[in-house]
Amino acid sequence: MTDTIERPHVIRDAKGKRPQFYDTDGLDTAMSMIMVLASEISTLRDRLDSAERAAKAQGIDLAAGIEALVLDQEALEEREARRQDFLGRLFYLARKDAQEARDAETEAGFAKVIEEIAEQ
Amino acid sequence: MLNTFQQASHKMLPTATADEAARQEFAKSLKGFVQSTLLPGLTPVYNTRVSQAFEKEHGRKPQNRRDIRNGMVKDAYFQHYAATNRIAQELLWESVNVSVDRQLPELIERARELSADTKAELRIPEGFVPPRYVTAFDIHCMPGGYCSEVAKDDVAAGALYDRGVFLYAMGYTGPDNDDMGRSVCNYLRRHMPDFKPRRILDMGCTVGHSTLPYKEYFPEAEVWGIDVGVPCVRYAHARAAGMGLEVNFAAMNAEETTFEDGYFDLVVSHILLHETSGKAMPRVFAEAHRVLAPGGMMIHADLPPFDLMDPFTQFILDNETWYNNEPFWGAMRDMDQIALAEKVGFDRAAVKFDTAPMAVMEFAAAADGYSQQAAEDVAEREFTAGEFAPGGGWEVLIARKADVAALAA
Numbered sequence: 361m362t363d364t365i366e367r368p369h370v371i372r373d374a375k376g377k378r379p380q381f382y383d384t385d386g387l388d389t390a391m392s393m394i395m396v397l398a399s400e401i402s403t404l405r406d407r408l409d410s411a412e413r414a415a416k417a418q419g420i421d422l423a424a425g426i427e428a429l430v431l432d433q434e435a436l437e438e439r440e441a442r443r444q445d446f447l448g449r450l451f452y453l454a455r456k457d458a459q460e461a462r463d464a465e466t467e468a469g470f471a472k473v474i475e476e477i478a479e480q
Numbered sequence: 481m482l483n484t485f486q487q488a489s490h491k492m493l494p495t496a497t498a499d500e501a502a503r504q505e506f507a508k509s510l511k512g513f514v515q516s517t518l519l520p521g522l523t524p525v526y527n528t529r530v531s532q533a534f535e536k537e538h539g540r541k542p543q544n545r546r547d548i549r550n551g552m553v554k555d556a557y558f559q560h561y562a563a564t565n566r567i568a569q570e571l572l573w574e575s576v577n578v579s580v581d582r583q584l585p586e587l588i589e590r591a592r593e594l595s596a597d598t599k600a601e602l603r604i605p606e607g608f609v610p611p612r613y614v615t616a617f618d619i620h621c622m623p624g625g626y627c628s629e630v631a632k633d634d635v636a637a638g639a640l641y642d643r644g645v646f647l648y649a650m651g652y653t654g655p656d657n658d659d660m661g662r663s664v665c666n667y668l669r670r671h672m673p674d675f676k677p678r679r680i681l682d683m684g685c686t687v688g689h690s691t692l693p694y695k696e697y698f699p700e701a702e703v704w705g706i707d708v709g710v711p712c713v714r715y716a717h718a719r720a721a722g723m724g725l726e727v728n729f730a731a732m733n734a735e736e737t738t739f740e741d742g743y744f745d746l747v748v749s750h751i752l753l754h755e756t757s758g759k760a761m762p763r764v765f766a767e768a769h770r771v772l773a774p775g776g777m778m779i780h781a782d783l784p785p786f787d788l789m790d791p792f793t794q795f796i797l798d799n800e801t802w803y804n805n806e807p808f809w810g811a812m813r814d815m816d817q818i819a820l821a822e823k824v825g826f827d828r829a830a831v832k833f834d835t836a837p838m839a840v841m842e843f844a845a846a847a848d849g850y851s852q853q854a855a856e857d858v859a860e861r862e863f864t865a866g867e868f869a870p871g872g873g874w875e876v877l878i879a880r881k882a883d884v885a886a887l888a889a
Binding site: 367368369370371372373374375376378379381382388391392395396398399400402403406407410 | 509562566567570580631802803
């Protein structure tokens with residue numbers, strides 16, 4: 361794609377001040393990001409459906425194969441690891457929050473111990 | 481109703497990859513969901529907690545659409561409705577824009593070839609300047625608006641509008657997006673079967689969606705579509721040629737065209753007036769009167785005036801003004817259109833509002849996704865104000881110019 365610099369491109373954003381719908385700053389942006397993700401999930405689901413239909417047209421019943429699939433130990437472990445990893449990423453703000461609380465606890469505790477020892 | 485309406489392909493329509501198509505379908509589905517499922521919830525939310533809170537705060541009931549808006553914008557349900565509706569609009573354009581961008585050089589080339597291959601005229605005056613009311617904001621949040629050009633002979637705005645407006649209308653206006661034009665043609669055929677216009681002008685035609693049915697219904701007529709969006713008329717000309725119809729297009733402002741007095745027998749517009757301005761709209765009426773021959777008809781299919789509906793419905797509809805870059809949407813509905821028509825020379829008795837029933841039924845089973853059942857559901861559904869397209873019909877302002885004898889009198 362060496363010609364992308366030369367060729368014209370469409371305008372991506374609409375001119376006109378965007379209204380803010382929520383009182384909380386940033387929530388409008390967050391909501392738009394959630395809806396883009398929803399769009400991508402829907403797009404992926406459509407693509408999987410297309411894969412099943414395209415395979416079926418070639419005589420492979422992927423959909424039935426998926427329903428009949430029995431997961432072996434290796435598959436069970438891979439999936440569970442992937443789910444936990446996904447949940448970890450989904451709750452990254454909670455992770456950060458908890459970590460900061462833990463850090464604060466450590467710092468405060470450390471200072472407290474020093475203070476206590478000095479007084480004893 | 482499961483909306484499976486699919487746009488008909490034609491030579492200028494940008495194509496979509498499987499993923500682009502899926503994103504576009506999602507935007508259409510989301511819009512449909514907002515209207516069918518979130519929108520009706522606004523009524524009980526307003527009738528209960530919002531009006532109660534307003535009364536508590538102001539010591540009186542909300543009286544007009546401004547009061548209602550004042551109360552509703554603080555409510556979380558309304559915030560989710562309005563935010564999601566706006567996001568759906570943004571996703572819709574974004575999903576199409578990516579397709580258009582990918583194919584832009586080819587689309588420009590194809591338009592050149594198709595336009596070179598038709599006898600129909602394409603007039604684009606050197607240095608044409610569009611009016612401020614279409615360039616101040618990008619109307620209905622379409623990136624770049626109707627007039628921006630990013631390349632020589634650019635057609636991007638036309639391609640974006642053609643596909644985008646199908647998704648906006650969720651297919652209610654048919655596989656070729658032409659239900660408004662088609663419905664007015666049907667109306668004329670039913671009410672004035674002997675009316676055979678020799679020349680027809682469609683003001684504010686954009687990409688010619690509603691223009692083409694006039695050529696189809698009146699094949700002998702000389703048909704002109706005019707618009708202030710240069711890339712739109714360029715696209716319109718190529719699109720019509722690609723669909724095998726000889727229709728002329730020009731970059732021209734409906735307030736001041738270059739046609740001679742009395743040139744047309746029929747002057748129409750479709751969803752044009754609400755995208756003009758307080759000063760421009762009377763001028764559009766006056767210009768329509770000027771270019772009409774004695775006995776000719778002016779028909780504007782647009783939004784019904786606010787005085788025909790209750791304050792809550794007005795509030796719902798006025799959201800477009802606030803959230804969809806439609807600055808004149810609300811104000812236009814407050815204009816006395818009949819008085820305007822009278823002022824520019826039409827007889828009061830020859831001006832009226834009427835309903836042109838939706839032609840969508842005609843598409844049933846003839847186009848992809850347009851099942852008989854779905855088409856019937858659109859035409860006959862219980863309609864919630866704020867949905868796209870009325871239940872059953874389009875509101876039209878119809879005025880007939882006096883004939884020669886009456887003009888002389």
